[in-house]
Amino acid sequence: MVQQARVLVVDDHAGVRHDFLTVLSPEQNDAALLDELAISLFGDAAPSRLAFEVDVAPNGIEGVLLARRAVAEGRPHAVAFVDMRMPGDLDGLATIEALWHETPTLQVVICTAHLDYTWHDIVARLGTSDQLLILRKPFDPIEVQQLASALSTKWRLEQEKQQRLRDLEQANHTLEKEMETRLRLERQLxxxxxxxxxxxxxxxxxxxxxxxxxxxxxxxxxxxxxxxxxxxxxxxxxxxxxxxxxxxxxxxxxxxxxxxxxxxxxxRSCDDDEVSASVPRAVEGALRLSGHALRQRASIVKQVPAELPPVCGHPHQLEQVLVNLLMNALHALPEGGEPEIGVQAVHHPEQGHVVLSVWDTGSGIRPELLDRIFEPFFTTKPVGLGTGLGLSICREIINASGGSITVESRVGLGTTFRIELPVYTAGKPRQASAMGKAVDTARPRARVLVVDDEPHVLRSLQKTLHGCEVDTASCVDEAIGLYGTRSFDVVLCDMMMPGGNGSELYEALERMGPEHAARVIFMTGGAFTPRAQAFLARTSNVYVEKPMTAQVLHEVIERQLALRGAREGDRQARSYALGQHKTQ
The missing domain is CATH 1.10.287 (Helix Hairpins)
Structure with missing residues (x-):
């Protein structure tokens, strides 16, 4: 297959231009002349050879225009044969300078009968010699063809090299991106x-x-x-x-x-209870806890509407998140000036969430650190001022509430943390808490079985529940044995014990009847395993978290007794109705 490269000939002599076309352009070849040349050189007919697409120009200006058009077409010239002595504004050297401006990789052959410049002068003016050759007139056709062939091959190899370099640069850029992604994934892991x-x-x-x-x-x-x-x-x-x-x-x-x-x-992957929190109250509480320290250093800007709907989350935990963010903002403030710390909240009803922002005009966070600030134990604060757990705990609290926390920062201008929390729409939590009412000391003495592996907890509960008849057991087996000897109104049972879990006692009582399992109130010290979470989600029993107050204990016991009384009354009513039906 014939390979074609583009060749540009710039010469003011029409006969010279015709000779180049005869030698290099297949459409204008004199076959007899070429065969004669081939036989004289090779002793045989002309072998398959390179064919060239030849453009000719009578002067430097037209030659430059042809070169510019070829570049625009995406098919630039590979080789240019340029006469040194030409009339007009551009002589040979000026034409070569202009051609290289259009096509920097162009291979150039200077065609001249008398060289007006020394080679040193030519190189000094053009600034290069590895793209430049001299061909003396009158030239030999085979010499022209060999030069065109060798230089076009050199030009093609240079183009391939440049393309290969571009490919390598692109591959290197892709590899760098992949390495950055891998490093980011490794950091996340x-x-x-x-x-x-x-x-x-x-x-x-x-x-x-x-x-x-x-x-x-x-x-x-x-x-x-x-x-x-x-x-x-x-x-x-x-x-x-x-x-x-x-x-x-x-x-x-x-x-x-x-x-x-x-x-x-x-x-925990998520909260076991759905709890609502008031954003205005959480902001007020956080400012009350940290406001004295903040006001000594900065102006406080608060934009929190009082009519905001409740959001998902624990009220105290949301308050702690805000305290942490406010104190971080305080530590980021520079000395002097008029720094500000602000808290803003906006309700987006169409999206079903509230956006809570904490911002400051402090020193900001460097871009390379933004991806790491939520990592556990990562801190930029001096030793003794931070543990590196604050922001990671904040994120876990917000994520557990179904929300998200993001950060924007500019060095020297300040930082803004944005918290998105879904609007609360569900019912009341199962976890027991103090209702703020006085304990009814006139209620009947309840029979309570306390099951816990910690002796100190058992003794303390006996003292705290002094108004009840309290028996204690240190393991599940002992509790089952005691339950079989007498009837208990309430069973306070620890969820996690070395001798068996609270779920095992619940299942044993459930086998006796659902009314027995319903008497269990679970206590937990915080060891929520996935199995324990699944168990609490399956049952409807109330649980209390240690350390609990006497008020909470008395209230959950009273509540349990009230529920039991309601169930027994309902059962008696059903029995009476059934008896009446049978006598009719």
Missing amino acids: RQMQKLDALGRLAASLGHEINNPLAYIKMNLECLGISLRKLGPGLDAIGGNDLLSLLEETDAGIERIRTLVQELRGFS
Whole structure:
């Protein structure tokens, strides 16, 4: 197959242009002349050879125009034969300069009978020599054809090399993108592994911490009750100071409990209960807790409408998220100037969510760190100022509520965290909490079976439930044995115990009858395994979280007794109605 390359001839002599066409263009070849040349050179007829598409121009200006048109067509010239002595504005060297401006890779042959410039002068003016050759007139046809063939091949190889370089650059760019993606995925995997490890640690740690917190809190309540019973004699022993110490200690317990609850967010894929939170109340609470520190350093801008609908999430956890974001904003503020920290909330009814924003005019976050700020244990704060858990806990809390948290930041201008939370539309939670009403001490004494593997918890519950008849068991087997000897109104059972879980006791009572299983109230120290989550989702029984208050315990017991009374009354009514039907 004949291969064609484009050749440009620029010469003011028409005969020279015709000779180039005769030698290089197949359509105008003199076959006899070429065969004669071939026989003289090779001793045979002309072999298959390269054929060229030849363009000719009588002067430099027209030659440059032809070159420009060829580039526009996407088929540039490979080789140019340029006469040195031409009339007009462009001599040979000026024409070559203009051609290289249009086609930088063009291979050029200077055609001249008398060289007006030295080779040194030519190279000094044109700045290159590896694309430049000299052909003396009169030229030999075979020499012209060989030059055209060799230089066009050189030009083609150069084009292939440049294309290969472009392909390699594109491949390298693609590889860099793939490596960036892989590194990002590896970072995400490491983060997931951290979250998984932290989740398993939080589950077991929460259980171990909440158990002692439970009996410490209940013992403190019993101590407070005993002190208040002293009445007028309280001042004689400095009782008011002792009560203040008890209140401060209880506040410390609540802080520990809150931290454990937040850490537990890493051990749950979602919340077991649907809880609603008021955004305006959460903002007010967060500003109340951190407002004093904030106002010393910045102006506070609050744009939170009071009529916002409730959102999904725990009220206290949402408040803690806001406190964390506000304190981070405080730490990002520069010294001096007039810095601002703002909180804004907007309801989007068409999308069914509320957007809560916390922004500052601080130092901002560098772009390369934005993807890492939610990683556990990652922090840019000085040692002692941050643990690296705050933002990761915030994200887990928001994600568990069905929402999302994102960040935008510009170095030197500030940072904005945006939280999207779905509007709350579901019913009340099953988890028991204090309702704020006084305990009815005049109710009948309930028979309560407490099942827990922690001896201190058993003793504390006996003291706390002093108005009830309390029996205790330290394992499931012991509890089943006690339940078989007498009837209990309520069974308070820990969910996770070495000698068997609360679900096993529930199933044993369920085999006796659904009314027995309905008497169980579960207690948990926070060890929510997937199996425990599935079990609590299947049952309708209430559970309380350690550490719990005496008020919560009394209320859930009263509620349980009321439900049991309603069920028994309904059963008696059905029995009476059935008996009446039989006598008719």
